[in-house]
Amino acid sequence: MTFFQWGEIYESGNEIIDNDHKVLLRLINDLYLEMARGDGKEIVNSTLDQLVDYSKNHFRREEMLMKSIDYPYFEEHETQHDAFIAMISKFLKRTNSDSITLDMANFLKNWLSNHILVSDKKFAYHLELKNITKQLPDK
């Protein structure tokens, strides 16, 4: 069974965002497998590094899209992104000193699942509305 299974429920209606989210899910699944297998710190940290890098790039893409439509909830959304990066960075430090647990994978899964279902869907809805408005012919 896949730890973090992609499903229709996560679709935002925006292909760029959805493709990014699928990569994030894959990285979290990789982390889960590595931890379940008891892989060493180096392997786990390398995947965590990839997760940080990809998350940063993905968040930047989302935030640029938000700015392009003057998204009214930009700041609260950006704060969530920053908190996620800060949290993974903390995990990275922890893996260097203590033993890591599956709690980390569960936390990442729950955070991302909730963020996609609530905050990203809210944004995707606004994005779709703006695009529809843009496509309407002028009076």
Ligand SMILES: [Fe+2]
């Ligand atoms: Fe987001």
